[in-house]
Amino acid sequence: MSTATATARQTTPILKYTHLDNRDIQRIVVNIIVLLIIGAYVQLQNGYFFTSANLWSLFTQIAVVAMIACPQSLVMTSGSIDISIGGVVALTGVVAGLLFVHGWPLWLCFVVAVLVGALMGLLNSALILLLGIPSFITTIGTLYASQGIANILTNGLPVSAVPPSFSTIGTAQFFSAKIPVQVFYTIGVLLIFMGVQRYTNLGRYAVATGSNRRGAFANGVPVRRTIILCFILCGATAGWGGVAYGARIGTPVPVVDPDILFQVIVACVVGGTALTGGRGSVFGAFTGAMLIATVNDCLDLLGVSTYWQYVALGALLVVAVGADTAVRGVHKTAGGHRFRFPDISQTS
Amino acid sequence: MNDPSEHPVLTDGEAQSHVANSPPSETNASIPFALEARDVSKHFGGVAALSSANFALANGEVHAIVGDNGAGKSTLLKIIAGAHRPDSGDILINGEKVLIPNPRAAQNLGVTTVFQDLGLVDDLDAAANLFLGRELYHRPPLSWLGVLNNKAMRAIAKQHISRLNVSISSIDQLLGTMSGGQRQAIAVCRAIAFGTRVIIMDEPTAALGVRETAAVLDVIRRLHDNGLAVAMVSHSLSDVFAVAQRLTILRNGRTIRTTNVCDVTLEEIVRLMTAGVANAPS
Numbered sequence: 009m010s011t012a013t014a015t016a017r018q019t020t021p022i023l024k025y026t027h028l029d030n031r032d033i034q035r036i037v038v039n040i041i042v043l044l045i046i047g048a049y050v051q052l053q054n055g056y057f058f059t060s061a062n063l064w065s066l067f068t069q070i071a072v073v074a075m076i077a078c079p080q081s082l083v084m085t086s087g088s089i090d091i092s093i094g095g096v097v098a099l100t101g102v103v104a105g106l107l108f109v110h111g112w113p114l115w116l117c118f119v120v121a122v123l124v125g126a127l128m129g130l131l132n133s134a135l136i137l138l139l140g141i142p143s144f145i146t147t148i149g150t151l152y153a154s155q156g157i158a159n160i161l162t163n164g165l166p167v168s169a170v171p172p173s174f175s176t177i178g179t180a181q182f183f184s185a186k187i188p189v190q191v192f193y194t195i196g197v198l199l200i201f202m203g204v205q206r207y208t209n210l211g212r213y214a215v216a217t218g219s220n221r222r223g224a225f226a227n228g229v230p231v232r233r234t235i236i237l238c239f240i241l242c243g244a245t246a247g248w249g250g251v252a253y254g255a256r257i258g259t260p261v262p263v264v265d266p267d268i269l270f271q272v273i274v275a276c277v278v279g280g281t282a283l284t285g286g287r288g289s290v291f292g293a294f295t296g297a298m299l300i301a302t303v304n305d306c307l308d309l310l311g312v313s314t315y316w317q318y319v320a321l322g323a324l325l326v327v328a329v330g331a332d333t334a335v336r337g338v339h340k341t342a343g344g345h346r347f348r349f350p351d352i353s354q355t356s
Numbered sequence: 357m358n359d360p361s362e363h364p365v366l367t368d369g370e371a372q373s374h375v376a377n378s379p380p381s382e383t384n385a386s387i388p389f390a391l392e393a394r395d396v397s398k399h400f401g402g403v404a405a406l407s408s409a410n411f412a413l414a415n416g417e418v419h420a421i422v423g424d425n426g427a428g429k430s431t432l433l434k435i436i437a438g439a440h441r442p443d444s445g446d447i448l449i450n451g452e453k454v455l456i457p458n459p460r461a462a463q464n465l466g467v468t469t470v471f472q473d474l475g476l477v478d479d480l481d482a483a484a485n486l487f488l489g490r491e492l493y494h495r496p497p498l499s500w501l502g503v504l505n506n507k508a509m510r511a512i513a514k515q516h517i518s519r520l521n522v523s524i525s526s527i528d529q530l531l532g533t534m535s536g537g538q539r540q541a542i543a544v545c546r547a548i549a550f551g552t553r554v555i556i557m558d559e560p561t562a563a564l565g566v567r568e569t570a571a572v573l574d575v576i577r578r579l580h581d582n583g584l585a586v587a588m589v590s591h592s593l594s595d596v597f598a599v600a601q602r603l604t605i606l607r608n609g610r611t612i613r614t615t616n617v618c619d620v621t622l623e624e625i626v627r628l629m630t631a632g633v634a635n636a637p638s
Binding site (some may be wrong): 190207208209210212215216218219220222223224226227229286287 | 459460475476477478479480484488489490491493501502503504628
């Protein structure tokens with residue numbers, strides 16, 4: 009337009025169009041490439057990875073994690089973390105199961121579960137804002153509380169005598185390709201939160217709140233409302249995930265599955281979300297979840313024991329975060345700014 | 357524009373009598389000051405940070421506030437910005453007394469302060485920072501969902517940034533990847549993007565390199581060219597001589613001199629700041 013663009017560094021159109029000079033997007037691309045390489049390797053080994061049966065089962069296994077990772081990355085972007093999701097998944101699964109046993113219609117059980125999840129999110133954010141306790145501690149408290157309530161509701165036992173029709177919202181399949189309903193849940197949640205992050209004020213305010221809370225507040229950003237909304241959305245999605253998970257198992261259990269809780273956080277971090285706030289990508293968190301699922305699935309297909317899968321998950325987390333920190337640390341000494349990949353369009 | 361009866365300002369003997377050695381102002385007597393602080397005092401506990409300080413910013417001028425450490429520069433700035441309430445004294449905008457209880461009120465009155473820490477968000481790009489807290493939305497019903505009109509915001513941000521001739525590589529560049537001078541310029545863009553008439557800058561060139569300083573001074577000149585009034589607190593007298601038309605010297609919480617920059621020498625300013633008198637003891 010004028011001097012501002014005249015002095016602008018020229019970027020090759022493909023990089024500009026795909027935003028490949030953005031390091032969050034580079035992270036996502038790396039995730040997808042690693043995922044495909046692992047998959048291709050296993051495909052060559054036993055020819056089973058790229059089959060619809062395997063891919064749908066992989067997707068179903070990770071659905072609850074991938075769903076909750078989307079709003080969790082928003083919460084982490086805003087500078088908080090929601091540990092209570094594990095408890096909310098257990099609580100809402102149990103609530104939906106109990107209500108269905110009592111004869112409530114399936115859709116209403118689903119709605120109530122989502123509302124219970126949202127309420128837990130509201131409780132989390134209220135405690136954080138009113139008492140000023142760090143979210144990490146607050147949500148550990150509500151994690152235990154919600155697991156306790158789930159146990160009280162069921163006397164510590166799995167919800168018994170759930171009619172088999174309850175499972176339909178967890179195991180239904182659609183079309184001739186037999187696409188599991190969990191795929192639709194995951195894609196639906198993913199699209200909702202990608203939209204929220206990219207196109208709404210909440211997505212922008214989450215970044216502002218997590219990056220510079222005081223500055224954002226001074227500039228008129230509703231910091232408190234942002235935190236409350238992020239937690240409500242995270243809780244509601246955990247409620248949705250709780251029903252989907254409980255229905256897939258058939259009998260909701262009042263026990264926190266530590267795999268769900270930690271895999272959600274690992275997915276976010278592997279997807280480029282900063283634990284310190286300010287940076288995060290919903291789609292990145294989704295690719296992180298898919299990467300976890302692929303690693304687990306491939307180790308299964310190769311006949312590696314489950315215990316080694318935990319080692320692999322741990323290694324994945326440490327490598328992903330370690331690479332990020334190392335790269336940023338190196339650059340900090342060079343000039344104090346964020347790391348940027350070399351501009352390959354400048355090569356002479 | 358205004359009713360002449362509303363203008364008690366420059367000709368008002370009371371207002372001027374407190375400004376020691378005030379030279380006859382170049383401004384037309386019928387035009388009130390864009391911003392004026394009269395007899396402003398502020399105590400913190402037993403410490404008098406300001407005692408009857410006066411400051412008058414004319415329309416369209418760049419006015420520097422100088423003084424040694426502890427002279428009361430920051431306190432005066434914070435009172436004008438609405439961060440502190442004065443114990444006594446008045447703030448006038450265009451000749452009318454105003455109350456500035458908080459920074460938002462100052463902005464609504466057309467006075468924006470660019471503090472040293474800038475209040476910018478490193479993880480957002482230039483356009484997002486320009487509109488932070490005042491985003492543009494799509495028309496309803498999309499606006500009810502909080503859907504932002506990114507296209508419009510980017511277009512307007514581009515205009516403002518090119519108006520100040522800020523060189524950034526792209527409107528999508530994150531603030532965290534920008535240099536100190538670029539960030540300062542974005543903070544100024546943010547102020548003028550919302551119809552501000554008066555910009556107060558707190559040490560705009562502190563901690564900047566030579567080239568960065570030159571860029572920020574260039575931004576201040578452009579603000580001046582665009583007809584805005586700029587008040588800058590500065591430790592750097594060379595910057596003051598480079599861009600300011602007038603300067604006010606504070607010492608121990610009092611205004612000891614308001615003068616045209618071309619009427620004083622560097623040595624006189626230093627002596628006024630440190631000893632309170634212009635002439636060297638003979």
